Amino acid sequence: MKKTTAVSSGSRVKKNEAFLPIIFPEGFLWGSASSAFQVEGECLTHDFYDWALKGRIKDGTNPKDAVFFWKNYKSDISLMKKMNHSAVRIGIEWARIEPEEGHFDEKAIAVYRDMLKTMRKANIAPMVTLHHFSNPMWLVRKGGWKNRDVIDSFARFVEKIVPALGDLVDIWITINEPNIYASHAYFMGSFPPGEKNLFSMLKVQKNMALAHVKAYHLIHSIHTSKGFDRAKVGVAHHLRTFDPARPSSPLDRFSAFLCRKIFNDGFLSIINRDGITFDIFGINYYSGDLVSFPLMMKGRSELRKNKLGWDIYPEGLCRVIMEYWKRYKLPVYITENGTCDDNDELRPEYILDHLYQVNRAIAQGADVAGFYHWSTIDNFELVDGLMSRFGLIQVDKIKKSGELYAAVSKENAITSEITKKFVPHWKPL
Ligand code: BGC
Numbered sequence: 001m002k003k004t005t006a007v008s009s010g011s012r013v014k015k016n017e018a019f020l021p022i023i024f025p026e027g028f029l030w031g032s033a034s035s036a037f038q039v040e041g042e043c044l045t046h047d048f049y050d051w052a053l054k055g056r057i058k059d060g061t062n063p064k065d066a067v068f069f070w071k072n073y074k075s076d077i078s079l080m081k082k083m084n085h086s087a088v089r090i091g092i093e094w095a096r097i098e099p100e101e102g103h104f105d106e107k108a109i110a111v112y113r114d115m116l117k118t119m120r121k122a123n124i125a126p127m128v129t130l131h132h133f134s135n136p137m138w139l140v141r142k143g144g145w146k147n148r149d150v151i152d153s154f155a156r157f158v159e160k161i162v163p164a165l166g167d168l169v170d171i172w173i174t175i176n177e178p179n180i181y182a183s184h185a186y187f188m189g190s191f192p193p194g195e196k197n198l199f200s201m202l203k204v205q206k207n208m209a210l211a212h213v214k215a216y217h218l219i220h221s222i223h224t225s226k227g228f229d230r231a232k233v234g235v236a237h238h239l240r241t242f243d244p245a246r247p248s249s250p251l252d253r254f255s256a257f258l259c260r261k262i263f264n265d266g267f268l269s270i271i272n273r274d275g276i277t278f279d280i281f282g283i284n285y286y287s288g289d290l291v292s293f294p295l296m297m298k299g300r301s302e303l304r305k306n307k308l309g310w311d312i313y314p315e316g317l318c319r320v321i322m323e324y325w326k327r328y329k330l331p332v333y334i335t336e337n338g339t340c341d342d343n344d345e346l347r348p349e350y351i352l353d354h355l356y357q358v359n360r361a362i363a364q365g366a367d368v369a370g371f372y373h374w375s376t377i378d379n380f381e382l383v384d385g386l387m388s389r390f391g392l393i394q395v396d397k398i399k400k401s402g403e404l405y406a407a408v409s410k411e412n413a414i415t416s417e418i419t420k421k422f423v424p425h426w427k428p429l
Contacts, residue, residue, distance in 0.1 A: 288300075288316040333368075
């Protein structure tokens, strides 16, 4: 039975499981997320395919061999249904829709339409991302996101895809993690095109912000002119907690403040210059850093790490939700949260720990509308490749963590039956 209000026992545990059940608000959306190039497979016209050919993927795999969602989406959507999803986040591959500049592939658009219809039939509400890291090669040849023309190119893509799919989409995400894309592709050099230049990074962040603002207004006007439901538009923004490594050091405190200003808030401050340009606030949360002067990051030695060495810091999720909820007072969606764990050993507990923090934020007054676990299926992990696993599903088998997530989604709560069955020792942190 669905209950109506979020209940949390507060931050500390009472004895005898008095903290259970942890109940989510009625209508809370339970889903998972993926991006197009990380799951679709068989697309040879984007820059991550090219990056893999250049030998830049750690395990030597190529996104063309990702789990073939493009072909198998019907059976994958049945698995989502089995996991009691009420929502899902997918991506549209720009390079597939517009493989050559100005030439749109109508057949590919029809496949996306069918994908969305299949989700709707299963009562799974789609959230759709328009840009999630990968780019068409023709765009790359023109200077990619460094060239200001990208703002108009992206708008042309939006003008093509939104009228074609908007009636089936609940929420549009214009751009995924602009801060991660700009920093990894243009400053750290780990994503294509592999530049390491601070000025390029800032230029790209600015062009992405302007592209978002233009797309935001376009999507609204297309929905209105086509008579679709009012659009809900946002970004999926990567947020981290940054804390001073030595709290007593003013320099460390200042460095942590700078990280928050630049990494967490840089993009937001540009897109909101002339008024807020999102209707919902999407948070992708993975971890946090300790910062020492001058901008050196490290983890917290006391915390567990995932396969990629990232700190598992659930509390950070409640912290970022509360900070941005207080700032914008717009519905928050956890558009990504999950961990790299090849054998599904950490994931069950990871999920409970993070859901508990979402619930804490709700109990403190935040309007959190839904949670999208990253990822749905083991997918192509950016620069690590196919061997680094984030999914609730392995190919076509629901993992233990997927079953746990399905049970929580069904109950709309973390119950003692669920914890006993899946993580008997679990207690909220
Ligand atoms: C990205 C995903 C990625 C995940 C794990 C997020 O920052 O949006 O594409 O797979 O992190 O690294």
